[in-house]
Amino acid sequence: MYKASLMKCxxxxxxxxxxxxxxxxxxxxxxxxxxxxGCPDCQNEFEASQKIWxxxxxxxxxxxxxxxxxxxxxxLANYKETVTEKHNFIESLLAKFKQLxxxxxxxxxxxxxxxxxxxxxxxxxxxxxxxxVLNGEISALSMEVQxxxxxxxxxxxxxxxxxxxxxxxxYSEEITxxxxxxxxxxxxxxxxxxxxxxxxxxxxxxxKLSGNPMVREGLVQSITRQESPLVQSAIADVMVKxxxxxSIKPLQKLLRKNDLNExxxxxxxxxxxxLI
Amino acid sequence: MDHLSDNTLMLKVKAGDLDKMGLLFExxxxxxxxFLFHMTNQKEASEDMVQNVFYRMLKYRNSFSGDxxxxxxxxxxxxxxxxxxxxxxxxxxxxxxxxxxEERISGxxxxxxxxxxxxxxxxxxxxxxxxxxxxxxxxxxxxxQELSYQEIAQILDTTEGAIKVRVHRAMNQLKSIYLKINx
Numbered sequence: 001m002y003k004a005s006l007m008k009c010x011x012x013x014x015x016x017x018x019x020x021x022x023x024x025x026x027x028x029x030x031x032x033x034x035x036x037x038g039c040p041d042c043q044n045e046f047e048a049s050q051k052i053w054x055x056x057x058x059x060x061x062x063x064x065x066x067x068x069x070x071x072x073x074x075x076l077a078n079y080k081e082t083v084t085e086k087h088n089f090i091e092s093l094l095a096k097f098k099q100l101x102x103x104x105x106x107x108x109x110x111x112x113x114x115x116x117x118x119x120x121x122x123x124x125x126x127x128x129x130x131x132x133v134l135n136g137e138i139s140a141l142s143m144e145v146q147x148x149x150x151x152x153x154x155x156x157x158x159x160x161x162x163x164x165x166x167x168x169x170x171y172s173e174e175i176t177x178x179x180x181x182x183x184x185x186x187x188x189x190x191x192x193x194x195x196x197x198x199x200x201x202x203x204x205x206x207x208k209l210s211g212n213p214m215v216r217e218g219l220v221q222s223i224t225r226q227e228s229p230l231v232q233s234a235i236a237d238v239m240v241k242x243x244x245x246x247s248i249k250p251l252q253k254l255l256r257k258n259d260l261n262e263x264x265x266x267x268x269x270x271x272x273x274x275l276i
Numbered sequence: 277m278d279h280l281s282d283n284t285l286m287l288k289v290k291a292g293d294l295d296k297m298g299l300l301f302e303x304x305x306x307x308x309x310x311f312l313f314h315m316t317n318q319k320e321a322s323e324d325m326v327q328n329v330f331y332r333m334l335k336y337r338n339s340f341s342g343d344x345x346x347x348x349x350x351x352x353x354x355x356x357x358x359x360x361x362x363x364x365x366x367x368x369x370x371x372x373x374x375x376x377x378e379e380r381i382s383g384x385x386x387x388x389x390x391x392x393x394x395x396x397x398x399x400x401x402x403x404x405x406x407x408x409x410x411x412x413x414x415x416x417x418x419x420x421q422e423l424s425y426q427e428i429a430q431i432l433d434t435t436e437g438a439i440k441v442r443v444h445r446a447m448n449q450l451k452s453i454y455l456k457i458n459x
Contacts, residue, residue: 014444
């Protein structure tokens, strides 16, 4: 006691407040209480604090007005309303999304079809937007090429070389729109060309054009003009193949020729038999 | 329902059962009002602030994690509401002028007629009102809201050790003011 009162107490006085209010464990509490008993300094402080503390508890506590509860209910109701409004909005959005979700298989299908069609159209238009131009260009070009071939053929037919003239004949097969000019040129070659091979080749080329009545007519007229036995028999074969009745008279006329090759005579007779 | 813990109730509110806030209101509106009134000495403003605290608890219910105690969270919000109030009113509402208080106590003729006990209580009330806002808050939370130093530390975002020191100082300040008034 004496010692404690003389010496400044080293005890952590801040801890004393724990005795006032705070839940502390028993050992701590007993330790605190034991110290206070033996230390008047701390005891004074604690007692003063405790007095104030107890007195604080006796101060009548302010109470809110009665309407505070009603105010709260009003506030809560208002709040719930705003929340449900928000909620409803969100819910309706969700419902729409759910609806979309259930519709999805057909939607997906529709969507993919739309995509496909769009793709097709896009592809079509991308290609075709250029096509008129391209088509125009290509047809113009092919027209030019055709014209070139015709010109080439005409001029080559005048060529002294037989092989060049044969090349001209082969060009004629590549010409798609054969006009009367070409046919005339070919028929002239067939009747007048000095080379047998050229004439035979011209004959073959004309057979391919036999759908044209002008060609048929020309071929029939050409029968009596041919001197070469090869061409004569070839033209007889062609007449049989085309079943050209108009060729009977010219063939009979040819048959009456005195200098006609015997083999060709046989050939023509056979042909006439097939035609009549 | 009354047996449910604060945290359970608040978690129900968070889950959408907003009516459970009514039970929490029943439990805490008085002590919350007490806290706010001690801090402001404004009756109507304190009542409005109580509503505001509960409104904020509804609005920010999703921020309640349930990890900490409901009370701690509630006082966090209450302190923010209080801060906003002080800011918007732009005044140091927490502190009375000490001279004014002394005049009020000693000058009034009624003071003599009061019983000794009543005199003591009024002196202490005045002393409490005369504390700095910080100290007053600590003592109100500790004495009237019956929060442990640990809980107060959580509300004020500090350590229990710091609270211990500060409560001790607050008690000393209160004592000295009280002794000055209640001679």
